Amino acid sequence: MPGKRVIIFGGDPAGLTAALEQAEAGNEVTLIEPSPSLGGGRISQTRIVAEDAAMEDPNLEAVRLHPNIRVVTNARIEKVKAANGSFQFRVRRRTPRVHPEKCNDCKACIRVCPIHMYDDFNEGLGFRTAIDYFNPKTGEYNIFKEDMPICQATCPANLDIRSYVGLIADGKYAESLAKIRERLPFALSIGRVCPHPCETACNRGVVDQPISICTLKRFVADWEMNNQVPAPVEVPDSFHKERVAIIGAGPAGLTCGYFLAKAGYKSVCFEALPEPGGMFRYGIPEYRLPTPTLMHEINWILSHGVELRCNVRIGRDVSFEDLRKDFDAVFIGVGAHKGMKLQIKGEDMEGVIDGVDFLRDANMGKPINARGKVIIIGGGNVAMDAARVSWREGFDEVHILYRRTKREMPASPWEIDAAEHEGIKIQYLVAPIEVLGENGRMTGLKCLRMQLGEPDASGRRRPVPIEGSEFVVEAETLIPAIGQRPDLAFVPEGSDLEITRWSTFAVDQETFMTNVPGIFSAGDVETGPDIAIRACAGGRKAALGIVRYLEAKRGSR
Amino acid sequence: MMYEKKGRYIVEFQDIPKARQHQIEIDLEERRGSYKEVELGFDEERALNEAKRCLSCRRCLGCALCWAECKPEAIDFEMEDEVFELEADKVIVAPGVERDMERIDGRFGFGSNLNIITDLQLERMLSDTGPSAGLVIRPLDGEIPRSVAWVQSYEAASPQMHRAALCLAVNEARLVRRKIAQAEIQIVGRDMETFVHDHDADLHDAERRQMQEGVVESAESLEDGGVKLTIAGNGTKEEKTFDLVVLMTQPRISWDAQSLGKSLGVTLGYAAFLSGEDGGLLATEKASIQISPIQ
Numbered sequence: 001m002p003g004k005r006v007i008i009f010g011g012d013p014a015g016l017t018a019a020l021e022q023a024e025a026g027n028e029v030t031l032i033e034p035s036p037s038l039g040g041g042r043i044s045q046t047r048i049v050a051e052d053a054a055m056e057d058p059n060l061e062a063v064r065l066h067p068n069i070r071v072v073t074n075a076r077i078e079k080v081k082a083a084n085g086s087f088q089f090r091v092r093r094r095t096p097r098v099h100p101e102k103c104n105d106c107k108a109c110i111r112v113c114p115i116h117m118y119d120d121f122n123e124g125l126g127f128r129t130a131i132d133y134f135n136p137k138t139g140e141y142n143i144f145k146e147d148m149p150i151c152q153a154t155c156p157a158n159l160d161i162r163s164y165v166g167l168i169a170d171g172k173y174a175e176s177l178a179k180i181r182e183r184l185p186f187a188l189s190i191g192r193v194c195p196h197p198c199e200t201a202c203n204r205g206v207v208d209q210p211i212s213i214c215t216l217k218r219f220v221a222d223w224e225m226n227n228q229v230p231a232p233v234e235v236p237d238s239f240h241k242e243r244v245a246i247i248g249a250g251p252a253g254l255t256c257g258y259f260l261a262k263a264g265y266k267s268v269c270f271e272a273l274p275e276p277g278g279m280f281r282y283g284i285p286e287y288r289l290p291t292p293t294l295m296h297e298i299n300w301i302l303s304h305g306v307e308l309r310c311n312v313r314i315g316r317d318v319s320f321e322d323l324r325k326d327f328d329a330v331f332i333g334v335g336a337h338k339g340m341k342l343q344i345k346g347e348d349m350e351g352v353i354d355g356v357d358f359l360r361d362a363n364m365g366k367p368i369n370a371r372g373k374v375i376i377i378g379g380g381n382v383a384m385d386a387a388r389v390s391w392r393e394g395f396d397e398v399h400i401l402y403r404r405t406k407r408e409m410p411a412s413p414w415e416i417d418a419a420e421h422e423g424i425k426i427q428y429l430v431a432p433i434e435v436l437g438e439n440g441r442m443t444g445l446k447c448l449r450m451q452l453g454e455p456d457a458s459g460r461r462r463p464v465p466i467e468g469s470e471f472v473v474e475a476e477t478l479i480p481a482i483g484q485r486p487d488l489a490f491v492p493e494g495s496d497l498e499i500t501r502w503s504t505f506a507v508d509q510e511t512f513m514t515n516v517p518g519i520f521s522a523g524d525v526e527t528g529p530d531i532a533i534r535a536c537a538g539g540r541k542a543a544l545g546i547v548r549y550l551e552a553k554r555g556s557r
Numbered sequence: 558m559m560y561e562k563k564g565r566y567i568v569e570f571q572d573i574p575k576a577r578q579h580q581i582e583i584d585l586e587e588r589r590g591s592y593k594e595v596e597l598g599f600d601e602e603r604a605l606n607e608a609k610r611c612l613s614c615r616r617c618l619g620c621a622l623c624w625a626e627c628k629p630e631a632i633d634f635e636m637e638d639e640v641f642e643l644e645a646d647k648v649i650v651a652p653g654v655e656r657d658m659e660r661i662d663g664r665f666g667f668g669s670n671l672n673i674i675t676d677l678q679l680e681r682m683l684s685d686t687g688p689s690a691g692l693v694i695r696p697l698d699g700e701i702p703r704s705v706a707w708v709q710s711y712e713a714a715s716p717q718m719h720r721a722a723l724c725l726a727v728n729e730a731r732l733v734r735r736k737i738a739q740a741e742i743q744i745v746g747r748d749m750e751t752f753v754h755d756h757d758a759d760l761h762d763a764e765r766r767q768m769q770e771g772v773v774e775s776a777e778s779l780e781d782g783g784v785k786l787t788i789a790g791n792g793t794k795e796e797k798t799f800d801l802v803v804l805m806t807q808p809r810i811s812w813d814a815q816s817l818g819k820s821l822g823v824t825l826g827y828a829a830f831l832s833g834e835d836g837g838l839l840a841t842e843k844a845s846i847q848i849s850p851i852q
Contacts, residue, residue, distance in 0.1 A: 005646045005647070006646070006647045006648075006649060007643060007647070007648050008649045008651060008849070009648070009649070009650045009651060009814070009817055010650065010651030010652060010814065010849070011651075012653040012851065012852075013851075014651040014653070014849040014851050014852050015649075015651030015653075015849055017849065017852070018649050018651060018838065022649070030643060030645070041685065041686065042680065042852070043683065043728045043729055043732070044725070044852055045654070045722075045725045045851055046724055046850070046851060046852060047724060048724055048727050048728060048756050049759075051731045051732065051734075051735050054728045055683065055684065055732065056852060077817060078640070080817075080820040082821075082822075085845070086645065087645045087646075087648055087845075088644050089642070089644075089645065090642055090643075091641055091643050093638060093639040093641075094638055095637055095638050096636070097632060097636045098631050098636075099632075099633055099636075100631075102629045102631035103631035104629050104631075106628065108623075108626040108627060108628065109622075109623030109624075110623075112623055112626045113617075114618075114620060115617060115618060117616065119688060122687055122688045123677045123681050125674070125678045125682065125687075125688050125696070126688045130616055130618070131632075141631070143617045143634075144617055145616055145617035145619065149616070162616075163620060165608050166608070168604055168605070169609045191598075192596070192598075204610060204611065208576070208577070209576070209577035211577075211611040212577055212578055212579075212580075212607050215578075215580055215596075215598055215599055215604075215607070216599070216607055216608055218599075219598055219599045219601075220604075222598050223601075285592065286592035286594075287593060288594070288595065288596075289594075290592075290594050293594075392589060392590060394589075418595070421585070422588060422589075
């Protein structure tokens, strides 16, 4: 009589004993074990045993070599069906990603693995590496892998955060920085200014507080700069003959140039302003990102093979059409530097200066007439930056007016806190209705109190004016900071470039090519005003798109 | 080598609460009228502390360093899960047990002192294939403990589960005694009398091990890494210091086994498989499904 087909779940000593018994009785045994390997010794939990027998080390070898036993590790049951006196199981065996018959147990993989996770094989006692063996007696190696972790998936540039943080924990700072630079050349700058959505998503935030990912990135970048460690410049031995024009030396453009150089393409970067950096240089205040630090980083990026031409405004000094003729591809990363208007009476009076313009003037060291009271309108990070700069410039009083409440404020909470800490007064539920003045010079602002009504398209409750609540604030300076748009004046009239109703370019989200072959775009001019790392992420993807485009063009010739 | 299995007994434990590190900032007075950088980032110590907080999601990232290093080319990132159908006439479930570390009450100091471990952690430590290759050491400093206490860290859900925990503790204590002959050994828990009475014949070496009826009220960490326990029992309170404290935890059936039982349509009762009756298979509601109780 043929033996029965027996399935056993669980490879602990009880399961192994049962397996051996069943196999000896002539049954055909399959042993299913959820962990990557059959375990080591266990101590009895049901009876007091003599010292010598206390550690039950089951006879693994006997189980593994028994002709009637098939061991399936790393396995789970997906489906059970019972019919006609027998059971049907669907078993999923998770891949170990290691071929056991080829592995020679040299442990080289364990030595290089940068991931140190809690040793779940040993009850969290110490650490193990992501590639490891469960039991030295079976030597079955296994890689514990899953999809992208939440921090990496949230980061617009998908930075390999766990790797670079893990490398820092190991004291491998140079390796950590190299890991960051695989996807982002701006570790020094982003490490200072990023609003780090990754930290908001971090799982540890559920337990206590998220990992300070952004500042860790800054740490390794600072470590290299402050210790005069030479930053590696890794480019191919020879460059291709094609050249790429980059319009705008901001986060998107310079990132694009960096990755083009790494792929073997030289580029020329045209910048309208006197210095490179875009919003890093002219939008972010000096106290958040000092210019020498930024320039340290930019000079390193340029040294890869990006030629910089400042004070060249496309459409004025060089025509857009000439660029298209002189270069094999064009990348547009001009950002969004045009402040939105309040659309109220008296807005063109002297004393009213847009937030982006104000920050640019301050960053250029232009003298600012910092007298009396200044009012900033808006609730975003530009408003916070403008307020904190105003305070530094020496205004007697700095007020921010925001038409909703703190809860709806789009600025990063820590920026709001810092502004308040510096003595900036924020008034909520207030909207401006008219700039008052004498002889074309502002003297005050007429405002209206608001209350929150129904949610609008952004999901935030819409502010509704309270009738008869008008009041006047005396002030000589008004800084509206309610949003920016790209300035597309350089695009010649009648151009075939597709432009959205937000004055941005529409691009293919994979290649970042516009509707015109050979013209690419990323950054704020493509996304609308957004965070710097998204611009960097776009710049990198566009560089890859440009490389593909140039390769295809060369191939078809 | 740090990463060698045997040598990498790193003194870090799972539940150490480490606060998020904060950046160094310049004072308010320094900011007015100046554009000095406000936030100064981390110094090395803060960076290391902060980086070490990131642990919970660590898995393979696909960096392929191991792949590059593997001479026999055994590593294959393209290898996929294997799904197959299996038919059986008979099913045996060996449910095993799990013990939740996160349910341990804060007063036992687990996570705040490395020298307070769980019984399952000690089991791994006692194993030849464990992280310390069978050596019983204090996780904090690698010293051999001169005194070890087992402490009940749960409210018993059933007498069988409590007995299982005590059995594990006594067995562990015996192994520790064999490895560290001079060690002072004490087991503190409830219903000790019943346990000792039931296992009288097996506890012949009792004079070398104190079984104390009592409840541990607090565990205080001492400067030398020792743990001062406040033990209440029989109307008195006593303070006693140990080099290593092992928390007895309560076994429960694994979630995997529970859900398997559900889909098979059988009840995997705790008491049944924790009772440890002569090691044979236990019957269930269905004739073709049996339970192999824990050993």
